[in-house]
Amino acid sequence: MKAIVKPAPELKGTINALSSKNYTTRYMLVGALAEGTSTLYYPAHSEDSDAMRRCIRDLGAIVEEDDEKMTITGFGRHPKPVPELNVGNAGAVLRFLMSVAAFCPELTFVNTYPESLGKRPHNDLIDALKQMNVRIDHNGGKLPITIYGGQPKGGKIKVSGNVSSQFLSSLLFMTPLLEEDSEIEVLHDLKSKIIVGQTLEVLEQAGIRIEADDDLMRYRIPGRQRYQAQEYKIQGDYPGSAAILAAAAVTSSDVAVHRLEENSRQGERAVVDVLRAMGVPLTHRDGIVHVRGTGLLKAGEFDGDHFTDAVLAMVAASVFAEGTSRFYNVENLRYKECDRITDFVTELNKAGASVEERQSEIIVHGKPEGVEGGVEIDAHYDHRVIMALTVVGLRSKQGLVIRDAHHVAKSYPHYFEHLLSLGANIELQD
Incomplete structure (x- = not known):
């Protein structure tokens, strides 16, 4: 599908943030690992959460849902032995379930997205599982x-922890179910510590005891624990909402996004502060972020490791800022659905932006007058790239055509629908 994004003179309206993908997949997993029936209120509907639904069902969980909630009757530490699982293009789902698969006699994760997830490395988790009496065949660390x-x-x-925090989270979900106590030491650096905090929060809610050092580099996990069946209410998603807020920031706007908790542990909550630092007029109270955009932004310097999944949206906003912006400590973006530094910077420059890359930095020379656009660009099968490029298209002079835009459904199936409801002019072509 192609998205033909036209310049937007203004955006106005109110939307509800979609439910958090990160929390939904984690709650679904702890529901599957529990013995008993858990209830998830307001679960996210996306390709990632659909992949987790499909896979835990295959592994023996009973999953039922209606318009408001999902119930999961779990399999505990005894998943059904199945020959293979297909996680689609969902990297976090793959990595979380690789540890669960250690309870199965033989399980193959197939490669259905060779140009995206199929290129991503998983060596660090493979090496950890091998230390735990698990034998693994792999394709150079890949599917x-x-x-x-x-x-x-x-x-x-x-x-x-150099490449991704998902490897550590995977082990934290699995080790409480082992017969032995475990001690996990994180080597080198740990990326996205805030997301590890979300994992620990969910584990605690599920009745699991883990002792973590303050710097999150060492963990002590008692064995022989059981996940408790619980009720969970899933909060609104900051990573997806970041692109909506960025679109409001770069246009003349009056946009309110509901269901964004002020005290959320999502690291991407920082986008509210990033946009404020860029001079965007906004308020955040009672779970509502209200942007009255003027399109006037100023540059800044930001540590992207604090809001990994919203960096691209904030880079897109900074394309139109006065001055030079710098997003640093973002090397882990290179190991996502695509290389979110090189690939994204390439497409931004095609659109007329002035952006440079370093190994772990994105540097944006802002163009307050806007960018030319008028070109067809490649989304690299990446939902975050699609959302961010759309923001740029809305403020371009001639618009943008984004190829493979249907991959936005990986995390935010209603993204274009929400933008259209706010007054954007976007045509979707099969």
């Missing part, structure tokens, strides 16, 4: 991956 488990062992485990 397809076959896990020969059945008898995973606890003890002292080392895992690198």
Whole structure:
């Protein structure tokens, strides 16, 4: 599908933020690992959450849902032995379930997105699982991956946090179910510590005890624990909402986004402060972010590791800021659905922006007058790239055509629908 994005003179209206993808997938997993029936209110509907639904069902969970809630009757530490799982293009789902697969005798994760997830490395988690008496066949750390488990062992485990925090989160979900106590040491650096905080929050709500050092680099996990069946209410999603807020910031706007909790542990909550630092007129109270955009922004310097999944949306806003903006500590963006530094910077420059890259930085020379546009650009099969490029198209002089725009459904199926409801002029072509 192509998205033909036309310049938007103004955006006005109110929307509800979609439910958090990160929390939905985590609550679904702890529901599957519990013995009993858990209830999730307002679960996200996206390709990632659909992948988790499909896979936990395949592994033996009973999943039922209506318009408001989902119930999950879990399989505990005894997933049904199945020969293979298809996670689609959902990297977090793959990584979380690789550890769960250690309880299965033999399970292959197939490669259905060779140009996206199929290119992403998982060596750090593979190395950690091998320390736990799990044999693994793999393609240079990439899919397809076959896990020969059945008898995973606890003890002292080392895992690198250099590439992704998802490897650590995967182990934190699985190790409480082992017979032995475990101690996990994170090697090198740990990316996206705030997202690890979300994992720990969900585990605590599910009745799991984990002792973590203050710097989140070492963990002590008692074995022989059981997940408790619980009720969970899923909050609004900051990463997806970041693109809506960025679109409001770069246009003449009066846009309110509801269901964004002020005290959320989502790191991407920082986008409210980033936009404020850029001079965007907004308020945030009672779970509502209200932007009255003027299109006038100023540049700044931001540590992107605090809001990883919203960096691209904030970069898109900074394309139109007065001055030079710098987003640093973002190397982990290179290991997502695409290389979100090189690939994204390439497309921005095609659209007429002036953007440079470093190994772990994106540097934007703002153009308050706008960018030319008038070109067709490549989304690289990446939902975050699609959303961010749309923001640029709305403020371009000639608009943009974004290829493969249907991949936005990975996290935000209603993204274009929401923008259209606010007055954007976007045509979708199959």
